[in-house]
Amino acid sequence: MSRFKENDLPKAKLNASSLNKALLIFKYADNHKWKFYLGLGFLLLTGGTALAFPKLMGILIDCVKNNDLSKANSIALGLVGILFLQSFFSFFRISLFVNYTENTLANLRLALYSNLIKLPMPFFTQKSAGELNSRISTDINQISDTLATTIAEFLRQFILIIGSFILLASINLKLTLMMISIVPLVAVAAVIFGRFIRKYSKNLQDQVADSQSIVVESLQAITVVKAFANEWYEIARYKNKISEVVKVAIKGGNYRGYFASFIIFCLFGTIVAVVWYGVTLSIKGEMTVGDLISFVLYSTYVGASSGGIAELYTQIQKAVGATERVFELLDETPEKINTSQNQSTEKIKGNVSFQNVSFSYPSRPEIQVLKDVNFTANFGQKIAIVGPSGAGKSTISSLLLRFYDIDGGLILIDDKNIYEYDLENLRGNMSIVPQDVILFGGSIRENIAYGKPNATEEEIMIAAKQANAFDFVNGFPEKFDTLVGERGIKLSGGQRQRIAIARALLKNPSILILDEATSSLDSESEKLVQQALENLMEGRTSIIIAHRLSTIRNADAILVLNDGKIAEKGTHKELLEIENGIYKNLSNLQFSEY
Template sequence: MPYLEERGDAKSSAGEEALTASRMVRIVGAYVRPHGLALAGFFASMLLSAGALLLLPKLMATAIVQGAQRHEWRVIVVIFGLGLVWTLAGALRNFLITWVGERVMADLRTAVFRHVLGLSPAFFEKRRTGDIISRLLTDVALLKTAVTAALPYAPRSIVMLLGSLIVMLVMDPAMTLLVVLLVPFLVLLWRSVGKEIRRLARETQDRLADLGAVVEESINGIRTVQSYQSESRVGAIYENLVRSGLQLTYRRLRLGMGMSVATGVIVFLLIAGMLRLGFHQIHSGMLTAAQLTAFLFYAFFAAISSASISEAWGFLQRGVGAGERVLALLNAVNPIQEPQDPVPLPAGKGQVEFRQVEFHYPTRPRHYAIQRLSCTIGAGQHVALVGPSGAGKSTLFHLLLRFYDPQAGEILLEGVPLTRLSMQELRSAFAVVSQEPVIFSASARENILLGRPSATETEVMEAAQAAHAWEFLRTLPEGLDTQLGERGITLSGGQRQRIAIARALLKDPRILLLDEATSALDSESEHAVQSALTRLGKNRTTVTIAHRLSTVRHADWILVLKDGRIVGQGKHDDLLGDCPIYARLAKHQFLTDTKAL
């Protein structure tokens, strides 16, 4: 929770494995390659427009000296033609590079998001949602700016700079030598400043991600924030983060400005030097005034080009900094890997076996959530899982769905280790109804269809009816088409749960995993949810994390869990006598459940 602690100096990309430049180029290159033709067009039009521009001053100088007497029209037409070529080729150049850039970034953004969607929950425990969002949005946008707004002008400026230098060299080698001597200084300046800009840009993006995280969390928990009157505290934390981001930006701006000024000063010193030399040469008759004018034009081109190269260099460094953050997501290795040659899931009614399973969450390497756990859940059985809070009950569900892999031991479904099954087959064998069912900001219909997107309208209706969801959906303004709001905020806890049950019914899985949540429900919706659950559990293996006496009474088998171990199993009446932990749970937890007695 970023806003519970001040974290102005935290560095979220610091722990990340740094991407080498060549790996970055390779990744981005793969997205650029399909647009080779457009890129070739870009380079051609760039060369054409630069060439036209380079020819202009020379022609004008010639025209002024000679054209005034003869071929007036021809000279004017040629110059106009060159201007036209320069304009059209320039427009095409801009269009093509922007087109490619936008397309590549759109593809990249989609690819990164798709990759992130497949990553194990373990990945997200170490990262904040706001950080991932900002990488997908602002970092990709920055990268795009670098690629579309800076990169295209860099080659043009380089071509212009080199072109100007060559023409100058031909016109007057002595003066050009003056220029060439200064180039290494410029390169050195850009390199050192560029590195710093890149670091600052990356840090700025980190701060932006922190901002996103604060917004995300406080909006999600707006009721808690307001009821504890934490608005001003959260606001202050936000402001501090904004300030520290601003400081970074200021530093980057100062650096960028310093670099531009230094470049400009160097360049104009150079021009002053040239003028001095040029006047001297005119006096000694080596150069005409027109030639010096043309030469100075090229010197200006060279100056403008180097200024824009230095600007592009800054942009590029920022882009690389942002690109590192985006590509780090794309580069993230999924701790949960699909098998190379999956075993098809055998037919069956949902038999599950745990063999000597040991597991700790990746963020808590010293705390074993499951310890040497072995048990079998027979096909078609109804098993109740009981135990104190923190015993590892929900963790068993996470392991069954392969959100995490155990560090030791094996879990088998129909006799096949989970790691040998394709993810698709494994996960379609289960449906979960959890304590806090997740409802997406979509219509009720779309939320139910999540269970099986191909289901027909009638099937959706039937599922809603069987889940006792139809009773309240019917009364909503637009029935199944009613938008349920972000996280189903417009529904009560019991209504959310019944939508989730309808979803599970539609999925029709072999094995049903239920995390009972009676505490959240009033007695009326509890009754509706209970009867919906009974219907859902018919004819399939069901594992229920039970908080109710009625559930454990009707279970075929009860597993008692404590500290990640099975400390008792059997039927209710036997466990009451044999298992003190169960007896205690029954006394304190179930006995309050008077309706079931």
């Protein structure tokens, strides 16, 4: 069972090129950049107050030796003030970075989605929806975490390490050199060992997930398991996987035991060694007890920050990689589409002509789907296209909608090259009713109005009546406010088709494409949908891609596609008269089934 998490994101190497690419994200900040710079200011103040704390603690401890209560009280108040300032600075640092990040990423998300939705169809045939969704969710979440917290924390830890080392050297150089020779080595070893433990824990999680997949699969297919009397087999399969989980878990437990032993002996042993040497120096009079306390606290800063900064660096690498992947999508060239809601569509009449059109899909250039296709559909005509699966029927509709560019020939609409039309205006004059209607997860009203977002209530009602949808919609308690569910799952196939027809009617297209619009319906639904389609086809050019030949008997012309070519052309009656014709054979085959 595959599981993709943010922790599994690939890391990018940090170099001049990748960093320059990542820095492009700042251009999406607009007028929020000042928040980032002000946040950096508060970050420096947070680091400064944090570094002052151990020094004042050391001075406070030395008040015991000097028996100076008044100074102790002043230093204690100073420490409280330091803590207050640090809290104040930390709040504004976090608040400003989050504010900056959310506004910047809102702009980035909008820019990414706006570019994504305008990309041409060949792009979507090569990318899965899951992968693209990951760019908008997982990758941007990684960037969000890094901008909001990781960068700030990385810089804070860096300030603490550098500042602590300077102050350690100012307290006692001998003890600092001794600490430098031991502590970093132990800290690095602890980080490496900790990473190994986490990696092994992930392996254990994978094993457990695999064992759970056996449970899920067997329960989902319980009828098959019982029909084959294979309960024993599933139990044995699960037992073997559980045994593997136990072995991995025990081994992981031993590794965690080694890690705990390492921490106790090495890390705490190092602390003991540093403190012992500090005490020795204090006894010799080379440093005070307060200095020793300050030294220990600064050493703790160095150790904790050194351990954390490696993980933060890894997160930054992942964020840079995520930024590169996001900008790959932003760099893709979109179709020239106007995204304004107030665009006007210049009406075309609807005469369509294919002249020697050849086409191969970009993903399969070696396979020619259409070969020198010629046909004409005049205004108001119903042109049906039939043929076996893979003959290229749906490809014709894709080319009419300019989802793809043709390899050769011409497509004319009203005697004008299809590529001379504004893409928006061209598609604005067309509607398609597909076989598998996909509705959006809103209300019925919203789905019908998708054909004309600024439609009036009366226009929506008229479209619903013409599409034979009004009666069933009115039968719902919420009527036109009924939610259709994801992809329209709450409606039947026939109901979805009629909503799609109402949507197309509302758009009032000049050219209508019906892509096997009734092939998956039962007889009763097909009758209602067919009536609605007759209303829809009236007064416009219709290209009907048909599977059921009974639905196209009255077409003005029927084109029979075979192996990418138009093998036969004529009316239903004319095609039936062709001896051993493809259409006649298809017709005999279909009608013999009834």
